[in-house]
Amino acid sequence: MGNRRPLTIAEKERIYMGKLQGLSLSELATEVGCSVHCARKWWRKGRNQGLEGLRAPRKARGPTGTLSQFAPRVAEEALALKRGHPGWGADRVLVQLRRNEEFNDLHLPGPSRLAYFFKERCPECVAPRKPRKAQPQRPPISTAVHEIWQLDNQEGIRLANGEIATICNIRDPFGAAMIASCAFSVKTKRHWRKLEWTEVRGVLRAAFAEWHTLPDAVMTDNELALAGSPNDSFPGKLTLWLAGLGIRHLFIRPGCPTDQPQIERNHRSLNGFALNEESLRDLMHLQQALDRERNTYNHDFPCQASDCASQPPIVAHPELLRPRRPYQVDQELALFDIQRVYDHLAKFTFERRPNTSAQVSLGDKLYSIGQKLVREREVQMVRVRVDAGQKEWIFEQEDGEELVRRPVKGFDTYTLTGLDPAELQPLEPIQLTLPFFIA
Numbered sequence: 020m021g022n023r024r025p026l027t028i029a030e031k032e033r034i035y036m037g038k039l040q041g042l043s044l045s046e047l048a049t050e051v052g053c054s055v056h057c058a059r060k061w062w063r064k065g066r067n068q069g070l071e072g073l074r075a076p077r078k079a080r081g082p083t084g085t086l087s088q089f090a091p092r093v094a095e096e097a098l099a100l101k102r103g104h105p106g107w108g109a110d111r112v113l114v115q116l117r118r119n120e121e122f123n124d125l126h127l128p129g130p131s132r133l134a135y136f137f138k139e140r141c142p143e144c145v146a147p148r149k150p151r152k153a154q155p156q157r158p159p160i161s162t163a164v165h166e167i168w169q170l171d172n173q174e175g176i177r178l179a180n181g182e183i184a185t186i187c188n189i190r191d192p193f194g195a196a197m198i199a200s201c202a203f204s205v206k207t208k209r210h211w212r213k214l215e216w217t218e219v220r221g222v223l224r225a226a227f228a229e230w231h232t233l234p235d236a237v238m239t240d241n242e243l244a245l246a247g248s249p250n251d252s253f254p255g256k257l258t259l260w261l262a263g264l265g266i267r268h269l270f271i272r273p274g275c276p277t278d279q280p281q282i283e284r285n286h287r288s289l290n291g292f293a294l295n296e297e298s299l300r301d302l303m304h305l306q307q308a309l310d311r312e313r314n315t316y317n318h319d320f321p322c323q324a325s326d327c328a329s330q331p332p333i334v335a336h337p338e339l340l341r342p343r344r345p346y347q348v349d350q351e352l353a354l355f356d357i358q359r360v361y362d363h364l365a366k367f368t369f370e371r372r373p374n375t376s377a378q379v380s381l382g383d384k385l386y387s388i389g390q391k392l393v394r395e396r397e398v399q400m401v402r403v404r405v406d407a408g409q410k411e412w413i414f415e416q417e418d419g420e421e422l423v424r425r426p427v428k429g430f431d432t433y434t435l436t437g438l439d440p441a442e443l444q445p446l447e448p449i450q451l452t453l454p455f456f457i458a
Contacts, residue, residue, distance in 0.1 A: 026051065026053060026057070026061065028073060028074055030051045030053075031061045031064075031065070031073040032065075032070060032073055033047070033050070033051060034047045034048075034051060034058050034061045034062055034065070035061065035062055035065030035066070035070070035073060037050070038062045038065075044058045044059050044062060045058075047062075061073065084139075085132060085135050085136040085139055086128055086132070086133075086136050089125070089126060089127070089128055090122075090125050090126075092121075093116065093122060093125060093127060093128070094136070096116060096119065096122075097112055097116060097128075097133060097136065097137075098136075098137075098140055098141060100112045100115055100116070101137050101141055101144050102141055102144055105144040108130075108134070109130040109131070109133040109134040109137065110130050112133060113127065113128075113129075113130055113133060154272070155272045155273070157272065157278060158238055158269045158270070158271060158272070158278055158279075159236075159269070160192075161191075161192045161193040162193065163193055163338075163343075164191055164193050164194035164196075164336050164338050164339050164343070165191060165194075165230070165232050165233075165234045165235070165339070165342075165343035165344075166193060166234065166235045166236065166343070167191075167192065167193075167234060167235065167236045167237070167238055167269065168189050168190065168191055168198055168226075168234045168236070168237050168238070169189065169190050169191075169192055169237075169238045169239075169279040169281055169282035169285075170187070170188070170189045170219070170222075170223070170237055170238065170239045170245075170282070171188055171239065171240060171279065171282045171283070171285075171286070172185050172186065172187050172188070172214060172242075173185065173186040173188065173286050173289075173290075174205075174211070174213075175211065176202075176294070176299075176305075177299075178299050178300065178301055178302065178305065179296075179299055179300050179301070180300065180301045181206070182204050182206050182301065182302055183204070183205055183206040183210075183211040184202045184203065184204060184205065184302060184305060185202070185203050185205045185211075185213075185214055186200055186201065186202050186203075186289075186305075186309065187199070187200070187201045187202075187203065187214060187218070187219060187222045188200050188282060188285055188286060188289065189222065189223070189226050189282075190281050190282045190285045191234075191332075191339065192279070192281035192282075192325070193325060193336075194325065194332055194335075194336040194338070194339045195281070195322050195324035195325040195327050195332045195335070195336070196317050196332040196333065196336070196339050197285060197289070197313040197316050197317055197332075198226050198229075198230065199222055199223075199225060199226035199229070199313075200289060200293075200309040200310070200313050201221075201222045201225070201306070201309075202302055202305045202306045202309060203218060203302075204302050213242065213243065213244055214244055215244055216244045216245065216255060216256050216257040217437065219244060219245065219257060220257060220260055220437070223237065223261075224348065224351070227346045227348075228346065228347065228348045230339070230340075230342075231342045231345060231346060231347070232341075232342035232343045232344055232345060232346055233264055233265070233266060233343070233344040233345075233346045233354070234266060234343065234344075235266065235267065235343070235344075236266060236267040236268070236269050237261060237266055237267075237268055237269065238269040238270070238271065238278075238279055239268070239269075239270060239271070240270070240271050240276065240279075241270055241271070241273055243255075244257070245257055246258070246270055251369075252367060252369065253367070253369060253381065253382055254268075254363065254364070254367070256382075256434075256435060258363075259360050259363065259364075259430060259435055260435045260436060262359050262360050262362075262363040263355045263356055263357060263359050263360045263432075263435055263436070264351075264354055264355055264359075265344075265354075265356070265359060281324065284324070288316070289309065289312065289313070289316075292312035292315070292316065293305075293308040293309050293311075293312040294308075295308075316331075316332070317331060317332050317333050317339075318331050318333055318334075319331050320332075322335070351436060351438060352432065352436065352438055355432060355435075355436055357430075357431070357432050357435075358407070360430055360435065361405060361407040361410055361427075361430075362407050364405045364407070364427075364430075365404070365405050365406075365407040367404070367405075368402055368403070368404045369381065369402070369403045369404070370400060370401070370402055370403075371400070371401050371402075371403055372399065372400050372401075373388055373393055373398060373401065376390065377389055377390040377392070377393040379401060379403065379414075381403060381412060382429055382430065383429065384428045384429045386412060386414075386425045386428075387425075388401065388414055388422060388423055389423060392422060392423065396416065396422065398416060398422070399417075400417055401414050401415060401416065401417075401422065402414075402415045402416075402417065402419075403415070405427065406424070409424075410426065410427050411424045411425060411426055411427060412424065412425045412426075412427055
C-alpha cells in the first residue's frame, strides 16, 4: 500500500463515520484499501476536528533548507559575508551578524548550522577538510614483573660544585620496583647535553646484571638518543641493540608522558627521598644517595603503588628476584643474536632521494647507487629494504624494479654491543646488588 494514491475526502469520511458506527479500524482500512495506521490517522483527525477537518485543503509545505527557520535576510547576509570573506569561518561570520543592529531582534543560527549552510550554498568558499591523522596506538600495559621496564631521564639537576646532572631511571611498573637510577655529569662549555645512547645502554646493562634478567620490553619516550631521528623512521642503535637481545623497544605516543605514569611518579618519589643539600654536593654523593634510597624503597618502604598494599615491592612481589630471562654480563655475546637485528630492519622500507653524488644515507652511513645508473634510469627517489638473509640493502625504483644491492655497514655485533669477545671481561653492576634467589 506504500504507492497507493492519497485518500479521497469520501474515503476519509467513510473511515470516520464507520468508526462511529462501531466498525474496527482494521475493517475500515481493508474496505478503503489503506493501512491501519493511515485509517487511525484520519479517524483521529475527524474525532478532533470533525468533518470540516477532513475536508480542509492540505496546507502547503513551508520553506525548507538549513536556515529555513530563520529570517530570509539572515541567510542572505551570512552568504554575502562568506562570499566577501572566504577566509572567515562560521564563528567569524556570526560575530559580524551580531554586530548588525538590524538583527538585534532576530534569532541567529549557531556556528555549526551556519558552517553546514556554507557547505551547501557556497562550497567554493569553504576550505577542504584535512583528514585527521591516525593516532598511534597506546603502548601495552605490563601484566607481570620484568615484562616491561619503563625508562626515562631526569635532566637539569644542578649540583653545588657547578656540575649539571642527568639521572637515568628505570622502573618495573607491575612490581613497583626502582630497577636502576644512575647519575651522569652532562655539563658542557655552554650549557648541558643529552645522554648518549651508549650511556643509556650502560645503565640498562647494569640493570640486567643487577636483577640477573632481561625484560621482555623496554619503554621510553621519543628522544633522539633513544628513538633515533624524529624525521626518519630508521631505528636507533639502542633499539637495534635491544632487538639483538630479543627485547622489544616500545615508545610512548608523542607528547603523551602519561603513557608511562609509573616512571614519572618514580622521579617525584626519588627526588623527595634522595635530593637534599648533602646529596647535591657532587656527582659521587648524588649517586650514593640514589643507590641507598633505591635499595631502601625496594626492600623496606611501605609502597602503595601497584598492588603492594603498604608492603615493600620485593616483599609484595618476590618474583622480582627470579629471572624472567636469565642474564649475566659475561654471557651477553652468547645471548646477542645479530640475525634478530636484521630481522627487525626487514620490517621497514625507507624512501631516500639520492644526492648529487648518487649517494643515500642509511643509519649515518652513505651508500653509492652509481651516478651512471641514476642518470640512465632517471632515478628521483629510491626505496630501500634489507635482505635479512644476505645482510644487504636492496635499492629499488619506485615501481619496485631492483637497482643495486650493497652490503650493510655499521650494524655488526661490536658496534651495537660495544663488546669484543677477545677483550671481554666481566663487568660490575653500577648499582647496589640485591639479594638473589630462585624459588
